[in-house]
Amino acid sequence: MMFVPKLLLSTLLAGAAAAPRPGVPSIGAIKVRGKSYVSVQVMTRRRGLRLAVNERAGIYTLLDGGHRVVIVPGFSVAEVDGRTVDLPYPAIFHRDELLVPSMLFLRARRSFERPASKTIPLRKVVLDPGHGGRDSGAVGAGGIREKDVTLSVALRLKRLLERRGVSVVITRSTDKYLSLAQRSRVANSSGADLFLSIHCNAARSSAAKGLETFALSWGISDSHRAGKAAVRHSPGDLVSGSADRVSASTEKTIMRAHLGEQRKQSIALSKCLQAEMVRLLGELDRGVKLRNFSVLRETYIPAALVEVGFVSYAPTARKMRTSSHRQRIAEALEGGIARFGRNHKLQLDRIAGKAAPGADPTPRYALGSPPASRTSTASARRRTASRSRTPSRRGRTRTAGRSSSRSSRSRRYRTLSASRHTVAYRSRRRRR
Numbered sequence: 001m002m003f004v005p006k007l008l009l010s011t012l013l014a015g016a017a018a019a020p021r022p023g024v025p026s027i028g029a030i031k032v033r034g035k036s037y038v039s040v041q042v043m044t045r046r047r048g049l050r051l052a053v054n055e056r057a058g059i060y061t062l063l064d065g066g067h068r069v070v071i072v073p074g075f076s077v078a079e080v081d082g083r084t085v086d087l088p089y090p091a092i093f094h095r096d097e098l099l100v101p102s103m104l105f106l107r108a109r110r111s112f113e114r115p116a117s118k119t120i121p122l123r124k125v126v127l128d129p130g131h132g133g134r135d136s137g138a139v140g141a142g143g144i145r146e147k148d149v150t151l152s153v154a155l156r157l158k159r160l161l162e163r164r165g166v167s168v169v170i171t172r173s174t175d176k177y178l179s180l181a182q183r184s185r186v187a188n189s190s191g192a193d194l195f196l197s198i199h200c201n202a203a204r205s206s207a208a209k210g211l212e213t214f215a216l217s218w219g220i221s222d223s224h225r226a227g228k229a230a231v232r233h234s235p236g237d238l239v240s241g242s243a244d245r246v247s248a249s250t251e252k253t254i255m256r257a258h259l260g261e262q263r264k265q266s267i268a269l270s271k272c273l274q275a276e277m278v279r280l281l282g283e284l285d286r287g288v289k290l291r292n293f294s295v296l297r298e299t300y301i302p303a304a305l306v307e308v309g310f311v312s313y314a315p316t317a318r319k320m321r322t323s324s325h326r327q328r329i330a331e332a333l334e335g336g337i338a339r340f341g342r343n344h345k346l347q348l349d350r351i352a353g354k355a356a357p358g359a360d361p362t363p364r365y366a367l368g369s370p371p372a373s374r375t376s377t378a379s380a381r382r383r384t385a386s387r388s389r390t391p392s393r394r395g396r397t398r399t400a401g402r403s404s405s406r407s408s409r410s411r412r413y414r415t416l417s418a419s420r421h422t423v424a425y426r427s428r429r430r431r432r
Helices: 006-015 040-047 109-113 146-163 180-190 222-232 248-281 314-320 323-352 374-389 393-431
Strands: 029-032 035-039 050-054 059-064 067-071 077-080 083-086 092-094 097-101 124-129 167-170 194-201 211-216 285-291 303-310
Touching (some): 029 092, 029 097, 035 040, 040 050, 040 059, 040 097, 059 248, 124 146, 124 180, 146 194, 146 303, 146 323, 194 248, 211 248, 248 285, 248 303, 248 323, 303 314, 314 323
Parallel strands (some): 124 167, 194 303, 211 285
Antiparallel strands (some): 035 097, 059 067, 092 097
């Protein structure tokens, strides 16, 4: 787990002091309607902290190294390094300044008193800068090339991860061409915890913009992938502790189970990356999507592909030319990887009975669902049947028209039959 460093703690506590000495105003300390607040803007200016603003979502993130404090004005809750902290009253805007409750970090004092840890609970990561060499990728406004942006971001991200104790394998560190199969082979032979492919987006429309992340589609089954993986790898290559000499059916079963879990972890990784990019870069959230991309399909460790922006969108292309924006992209991806690592460790600790109770900070996105269980399949059939019994407006109109015509015909037939019967009955009486 990671905790806010002493610099950030001392800064905030200086402004959060309950009773500052007369004549010595505390930094950013403001009283509003009898409530004590700390000015975030004053604090960032005087202490050299960085404030990332997502104006679209209304999220403010205070950054100091690898540590994050997330604030949403109007809400009585904040997030400190992925942990939720309840506030006595919400953060507000006052005279164009963002104010947070003075008690924000006093409530999290127990966490701050623990020794700070800047490591990420992952051992090794594979980074894949998209394109390269003769493959320039997308060429955007002003001639910016995708291969240059992805390599720059990947090298920055590599340095950030290595500072936090993570070993990094990079598929290319220079401007050279690699096939998709070569990239997957590097990932599969690395023994890494995850694979991240970095790309830039482009569209025919110059107005297309935003961020999106991809994980493997459910359109290809784990059984099919397991069959291909069994030809290229032994179970021991992919599954730690698995025996190499097993029957073909057992080998395929092991591979299928591993790839099923790998797919779930890939979706979790994509959610974490997308959430951090949207939060720190402040661009349009295009969501997490499922696709059958080669580098995702042929990679057998948790894998995600990120699109860090549209080079065809002129404002984004201008930002991508600057080293500061590329650094922010790398920091966002680092935050997503760190969140995934913490969540994965938390899951393992829960299984082992070591984890303290708490909410899982993994963001939620609407995704294509996995193959349904028997229960969900049965309920889906019932819903489908109910829909078929309740047709659309057009269908109801046609059905109502047919039913009304049928009922009118049946009424005419019954009337005609009754009249015929009456005539026949009267004729028989006359004969008598």
